[in-house]
Structures are given as C-alpha cells and as structure tokens.
Amino acid sequence: xxxxxxxxxxxxxxxxxxxxxxxxxxDGFQLHPCALDRLAQEALARQxxxxxxxxxxxxxxxxxxxxxxxxxTGLGPLSWTSDAAGYRYTATHPLxxxxxxxxxxxxxxxxxxxxxxxxxxxxxxxxxYRDGARMGLHQDRNEQDLxxxxxxxxxxxxxxxxxxGPSRKDxxxxxxxxxxxxxxxxxxxxxxxxxxxxxxAGSSTVVPGGGRLNLTLRRAR
Numbered sequence: 001x002x003x004x005x006x007x008x009x010x011x012x013x014x015x016x017x018x019x020x021x022x023x024x025x026x027d028g029f030q031l032h033p034c035a036l037d038r039l040a041q042e043a044l045a046r047q048x049x050x051x052x053x054x055x056x057x058x059x060x061x062x063x064x065x066x067x068x069x070x071x072x073t074g075l076g077p078l079s080w081t082s083d084a085a086g087y088r089y090t091a092t093h094p095l096x097x098x099x100x101x102x103x104x105x106x107x108x109x110x111x112x113x114x115x116x117x118x119x120x121x122x123x124x125x126x127x128x129y130r131d132g133a134r135m136g137l138h139q140d141r142n143e144q145d146l147x148x149x150x151x152x153x154x155x156x157x158x159x160x161x162x163x164x165g166p167s168r169k170d171x172x173x174x175x176x177x178x179x180x181x182x183x184x185x186x187x188x189x190x191x192x193x194x195x196x197x198x199x200x201a202g203s204s205t206v207v208p209g210g211g212r213l214n215l216t217l218r219r220a221r
Contacts (some may be wrong), residue, residue: 032183045207155206
C-alpha cells in the first residue's frame with residue numbers, strides 16, 4: 001500500500017476549485033484532495049477496522065457528563081481519550097488496558113510527505129461516524145507542542161467540515177471532504193476551532209459496515 005497516492009494525476013477542475021477555495025478559509029489550512037487512491041483507501045479502512053478488534057471503538061464521556069456521538073479508538077504509542085475527569089493522552093486503551101496498535105506505515109508516509117520537517121507523530125486518533133454522529137467545534141490543544149501540525153485523513157462517507165479561527169466566536173466557513181482527502185492544520189490554522197456538522201450516510205462504500213473514518217495524526221509529547 002506504500003506509495004499509492006494520486007498526486008501525479010491531474011485534478012478535475014471542480015476538485016481543483018474546491019482545493020483553492022478551501023485554502024482561502026484560513027492561513028495554514030491545507031486540503032489535499034484524493035491524497036489516497038481508492039485501493040489505498042479500502043486497504044487502510046480494512047486495516048483500521050481489523051486493528052479495532054484489539055482496540056475496540058467506544059464513545060467516551062466528556063467533562064459535563066455527556067457522551068460523544070462518534071465512536072473512537074487510537075493507534076500509536078499514545079492516543080487521546082476522555083472521561084469525566086477531563087481530556088488526555090494515554091499509552092493504553094481505557095477499556096482493555098492494552099497498548100494501542102501501531103500506526104500503519106501508509107499514514108506515516110502521508111505525514112512525511114505532507115508535513116515535511118515536522119516531528120514524527122506519536123498518536124493517531126480514529127473517529128468513526130455512524131448513525132448521525134457529528135463533531136462540535138473544538139480546538140486540538142492537549143498536545144505539548146502546539147506548533148506541530150495536525151494531519152487528518154478522511155475515509156468513507158462525505159462530510160461537511162467547518163473551520164473558524166482561534167476564538168469560538170470567530171466566523172466559520174465550511175468545505176466538503178471526500179474519501180481519500182487529507183487536511184493539514186498548521187500555522188494559524190493549528191489552533192482554529194473546527195468540527196464536522198454533517199456526514200452523508202451511504203455516500204461511500206469504502207468503510208466496512210458503512211460510515212466515515214477520520215484518522216488524525218498528532219505529536220502529543
């Protein structure tokens with residue numbers, strides 16, 4: 001699966017326009033449409049779902065008592081988790097107590113290619129969107145060095161991604177993300193509030209069992 005990218009294939013005019021429009025949302029926001037081809041998307045989705053057999057998806061509690069509508073798991077030496085006590089990174093799965101599975105090489109290849117010079121990621125949060133799940137506006141701010149970018153891979157159903165600025169009160173704009181698209185949040189965009197307002201159920205057959213997988217690579221420590 002290594003090297004299965006579409007960077008050398010010309011983008012359609014519509015996809016090129018989408019990338020240009022997206023890059024105007026905020027400085028440091030990069031959208032890479034079709035960064036993974038269909039075969040690589042399917043192989044990665046199957047691999048992640050297989051790994052989730054050992055690190056099961058769960059819907060954690062967040063401070064305040066509610067549970068996330070997305071189901072999450074993780075890959076790498078660390079992964080993000082939450083409970084009533086707060087948000088944090090851990091070296092083991094909160095339900096099984098076992099270490100998280102390793103980050104697949106194809107994701108590390110993407111990181112090195114699209115975030116050149118950045119320290120290697122040590123965490124990959126995996127979000128599974130099914131049954132109307134969404135993600136409210138939030139910042140990724142539990143990492144030690146907030147200058148290191150975050151890289152986000154979309155697999156499966158199409159999603160409406162919304163991004164604003166460093167304040168929750170800043171105006172927001174939205175862009176559709178399709179399976180195989182990769183977003184990098186760096187520079188001023190690194191601390192931008194962002195979220196997923198809608199997922200179009202059934203718009204892709206990439207993820208086994210349906211839905212959308214979002215794989216977010218970070219440097220936590």
